[in-house]
Amino acid sequence: QPHLASQIRWEREGLACETSINLISSSRPSVLGASGGIGQPLSLLLAISPLVDELSLYDVVNTPGVGADLSHINARAKITAYLPGPDSAGLEKALTGCDIVVIPAGIPRKPGMTRDDLFKINAGIVRDLAAGVAKFCPKALVLIISNPVNSTVPIAAEVLKEHKVFDPTRLFGVTSLDVVRASTFVADVAGGDRTKYKVPVVGGHSGETIVPLLSQISPSVSIPSDKLDALVNRIQFGGDEVVKAKDGAGSATLSMAYAGFRFAEALLKAGQGETGIVEPAYVYLPGVPGGKEVQEIVGGLEYFAVPIELGPNGVVKATNPLPNANEYEKKLLEKCYEGLKGNIAKGVEFIGTQS
Ligand code: NAD
Ligand code: LMR
Numbered sequence: 001q002p003h004l005a006s007q008i009r010w011e012r013e014g015l016a017c018e019t020s021i022n023l024i025s026s027s028r029p030s031v032l033g034a035s036g037g038i039g040q041p042l043s044l045l046l047a048i049s050p051l052v053d054e055l056s057l058y059d060v061v062n063t064p065g066v067g068a069d070l071s072h073i074n075a076r077a078k079i080t081a082y083l084p085g086p087d088s089a090g091l092e093k094a095l096t097g098c099d100i101v102v103i104p105a106g107i108p109r110k111p112g113m114t115r116d117d118l119f120k121i122n123a124g125i126v127r128d129l130a131a132g133v134a135k136f137c138p139k140a141l142v143l144i145i146s147n148p149v150n151s152t153v154p155i156a157a158e159v160l161k162e163h164k165v166f167d168p169t170r171l172f173g174v175t176s177l178d179v180v181r182a183s184t185f186v187a188d189v190a191g192g193d194r195t196k197y198k199v200p201v202v203g204g205h206s207g208e209t210i211v212p213l214l215s216q217i218s219p220s221v222s223i224p225s226d227k228l229d230a231l232v233n234r235i236q237f238g239g240d241e242v243v244k245a246k247d248g249a250g251s252a253t254l255s256m257a258y259a260g261f262r263f264a265e266a267l268l269k270a271g272q273g274e275t276g277i278v279e280p281a282y283v284y285l286p287g288v289p290g291g292k293e294v295q296e297i298v299g300g301l302e303y304f305a306v307p308i309e310l311g312p313n314g315v316v317k318a319t320n321p322l323p324n325a326n327e328y329e330k331k332l333l334e335k336c337y338e339g340l341k342g343n344i345a346k347g348v349e350f351i352g353t354q355s
Contacts, residue, residue: 029046030100031056032132033146036253042102047079049261053077055077056098058082058094067079098137100267102143104145104146106122115205122152139167144171149173149204151350153282157171167314168286169315170315172314173281173303174282175281175305178212180255185235199213203305203340204304204336207339208332212231213329215326228328232332267310270312271312288315289316289317290320298337301341302344
């Protein structure tokens with residue numbers, strides 16, 4: 001059932017006429033890892049979105065329960081839920097016909113761990129799920145949440161390449177939580193409404209690879225120099241605050257569900273014809289419009305997060321805030337490039353070593 005994207009009303013020869021333009025047919029997102037700490041609240045937000053027609057849930061455990069629970073909500077989305085089953089039958093059913101696939105499957109950190117410590121387990125999970133996407137919904141927009149994002153996105157890209165279905169404009173590492181945190185923490189320092197600050201955060205999604213460009217906050221605000229280091233550090237290591245506070249019970253789930261939904265909703269809106277939507281994401285630079293300009297500045301790195309203009313088919317354009325970085329930010333960027341280089345190579349090599 002197509003969405004009514006816009007209604008046109010006009011008058012001609014004294015007669016009022018109405019018509020409608022349908023820009024997208026039905027939306028069927030899928031959440032892989034739907035029973036988890038992020039998966040459940042993210043699925044709830046998608047289930048109640050008026051932009052969703054059918055929500056498909058997939059996990060290795062508990063999806064029947066999560067699905068039954070969500071299906072009692074009187075929202076428009078139909079809920080379907082799948083477990084693996086024999087021969088990936090569940091994954092096939094979950095993914096067939098999907099236009100957006102959100103992947104928060106994988107283990108979270110405990111205190112003392114880095115995101116890179118998750119690689120050993122999550123790399124294989126993302127590899128297998130990306131192979132499912134390649135086989136069952138190769139045209140879908142794919143949103144990777146599973147950590148370490150700096151490496152899991154290259155893993156997904158390599159798998160899609162192997163299956164000859166890689167479209168860089170459709171693959172995103174979700175870094176929205178970094179900009180959500182940046183808005184909040186900037187408001188905590190500068191005062192005022194936490195919803196009002198837009199902060200470009202570029203680079204990757206772990207520690208020093210997360211680079212907030214605080215000279216480019218909109219609306220413009222000046223951060224006192226004695227507060228700058230602490231603010232940058234809080235944005236870079238915000239995830240650790242939650243890991244520490246949860247004390248062994250995992251990492252950010254609710255704020256991540258909010259941030260992940262924000263990105264998925266932006267794509268759903270873009271799919272319905274809304275223009276001018278810009279959200280951050282970690283993308284394969286050589287394959288997206290505007291990406292090569294960014295790549296030249298970041299020492300040839302192939303993956304990098306920048307604000308992305310979104311359209312119905314994913315990336316319309318990677319924007320490039322880097323030339324406006326100040327000297328302080330340029331130093332942060334240098335550290336970021338160093339860290340990202342290794343993370344990207346690790347992801348690419350993982351698939352190389354598999355085949
Ligand atoms: P969780 O353990 O609560 O949930 C993960 C879910 O994945 C579980 O339900 C598990 O059964 C499922 N799963 C495991 N293997 C699977 C497979 N092969 N197929 C389908 N499902 C599978 O963890 P969480 O707190 O929801 O975090 C999930 C991931 O998201 C972690 O890697 C975490 O580090 C990451 N994360 C990323 C960001 C970000 O900003 N990108 C933010 C927070 C967390
Ligand atoms: C976050 O930024 O909260 C996530 O990447 C989870 C984590 O491990 O910190």
